[in-house]
Amino acid sequence: MKLRISSRLATFAVDKLQILLRMPDALIATTAPASKINLLGMTRAQLESFFTDIGEKKFRAQQVLKWIHHQGVRDFQDMTNLGKTLRDRLSETAEIAPPIIDSQQDSADGTRKWAIKVAGGALVETVLIPEGDRATLCVSSQVGCSLDCKFCSTGKQGFQRDLTAAEIIGQVWLAIDSYDGWQSGKGRVVTNVVMMGMGEPLLNFDNVVSSMELMCDDLAYGLSKRKVTLSTSGVVPALDQLADFSDVSLAISLHAPNDAIRDQIIPINKRYPIANLLSSARAYIDAQMDKKRVVTIEYTLLAGVNDQVEHAQELAQLLDGFPCKINLIPFNDFPQSGFKRPSGNAVSRFWKVLMEAGFIVTVRTTRGDDIDAACGQLVGEVNDRTKRAARYRAQYEEMDTIEG
Numbered sequence: 001m002k003l004r005i006s007s008r009l010a011t012f013a014v015d016k017l018q019i020l021l022r023m024p025d026a027l028i029a030t031t032a033p034a035s036k037i038n039l040l041g042m043t044r045a046q047l048e049s050f051f052t053d054i055g056e057k058k059f060r061a062q063q064v065l066k067w068i069h070h071q072g073v074r075d076f077q078d079m080t081n082l083g084k085t086l087r088d089r090l091s092e093t094a095e096i097a098p099p100i101i102d103s104q105q106d107s108a109d110g111t112r113k114w115a116i117k118v119a120g121g122a123l124v125e126t127v128l129i130p131e132g133d134r135a136t137l138c139v140s141s142q143v144g145c146s147l148d149c150k151f152c153s154t155g156k157q158g159f160q161r162d163l164t165a166a167e168i169i170g171q172v173w174l175a176i177d178s179y180d181g182w183q184s185g186k187g188r189v190v191t192n193v194v195m196m197g198m199g200e201p202l203l204n205f206d207n208v209v210s211s212m213e214l215m216c217d218d219l220a221y222g223l224s225k226r227k228v229t230l231s232t233s234g235v236v237p238a239l240d241q242l243a244d245f246s247d248v249s250l251a252i253s254l255h256a257p258n259d260a261i262r263d264q265i266i267p268i269n270k271r272y273p274i275a276n277l278l279s280s281a282r283a284y285i286d287a288q289m290d291k292k293r294v295v296t297i298e299y300t301l302l303a304g305v306n307d308q309v310e311h312a313q314e315l316a317q318l319l320d321g322f323p324c325k326i327n328l329i330p331f332n333d334f335p336q337s338g339f340k341r342p343s344g345n346a347v348s349r350f351w352k353v354l355m356e357a358g359f360i361v362t363v364r365t366t367r368g369d370d371i372d373a374a375c376g377q378l379v380g381e382v383n384d385r386t387k388r389a390a391r392y393r394a395q396y397e398e399m400d401t402i403e404g
């Protein structure tokens with residue numbers, strides 16, 4: 001039996017979808033009932049169809065895209081290169097509706113974190129981490145997550161719903177708007193995006209792909225594909241399709257050198273084991289025009305679970321010849337996590353084995369900073385106590401460094 005889970009993806013065999021079927025909502029991009037059509041999440045092609053469907057010329061899409069994503073304009077009446085009749089018509093039937101900022105926190109080190117209220121009232125987190133002339137935005141793709149990785153507090157929340165494309169790209173829009181960065185001339189507010197917030201991006205395929213398309217479209221945010229990164233814990237059938245729709249950078253949440261360990265901490269591994277995941281990731285990279293691209297292997301170090309020298313040796317063997325760089329992340333603890341962060345010595349030992357084996361390895365000790373301390377309070381029921389902002393920082397500063 002076959003089931004179509006998205007308009008973009010090919011059909012998957014149902015038996016491969018049990019993990020999705022546990023959460024039927026994962027199959028549906030939920031949108032709030034709205035009388036007006038929200039143009040914020042529409043790609044160039046979608047907006048072109050929207051305009052041709054209402055009897056307008058295609059190039060209107062280009063004009064409107066620039067107003068929304070270059071100028072931050074939400075009121076159609078301010079779109080001065082559209083005729084009055086069209087402006088009125090759009091005002092009546094359409095809207096540009098970003099999600100709402102519920103609260104914002106600024107760290108002394110410049111990190112800004114928002115709790116964002118999406119339709120239905122759920123909260124998700126978005127974090128901007130400025131670093132020199134770069135600023136990386138960590139974007140959420142779902143409310144909660146169905147994959148239940150054992151060391152992840154988002155996983156412990158369970159899955160509520162997918163974010164719409166407007167809610168995903170809306171996080172970029174809001175970040176820029178929050179700095180009044182539309183035409184500031186002060187440099188770009190967001191230079192890099194990582195799909196590493198709440199949720200598993202490949203389980204919200206269409207909306208994530210559309211949003212990443214806008215991130216990279218010159219008429220929208222114009223980011224290079226190297227500066228937009230999708231991170232996945234291994235939804236292999238969706239990863240197998242990704243190259244047909246996107247060419248962004250890829251990060252794999254590996255976190256284990258063998259299936260026995262990965263099965264215990266990342267349940268989806270039982271369905272799509274490491275060998276399948278790595279070969280799918282390799283195929284994705286091989287499909288890219290730029291032959292120098294590599295996969296980022298994320299490896300969260302959990303004391304006594306995956307942080308021993310023999311694990312590092314096994315990882316080195318596993319990744320021998322695989323086009324990657326490795327990012328080691330000491331576990332960020334949260335209450336009742338059941339895991340511990342390894343000692344600094346254990347992290348160094350692990351790092352050294354991989355370095356000596358010839359890998360590019362980055363490691364960053366998480367900095368607990370002022371806003372992380374209040375992380376759980378910021379998002380209320382989301383209550384992510386994993387110091388997510390610090391985690392993002394640890395991961396992405398390093399990724400940027402090696403990506404140059």
Ligand code: SAH
Nearest residue numbers: 152196199200231232233253298331332386
């Ligand atoms: N769902 C995607 C992206 C979001 S999670 C994924 O799993 O890849 C972003 C990264 O943070 C992943 O590598 C995830 O494994 C890691 N992570 C989750 N909880 C963590 C924790 N408590 N400490 C350190 N890293 C964690």
Ligand code: SF4
Nearest residue numbers: 145148149152155233
């Ligand atoms: Fe979901 Fe990623 Fe957390 Fe796993 S690590 S539960 S895939 S958000």
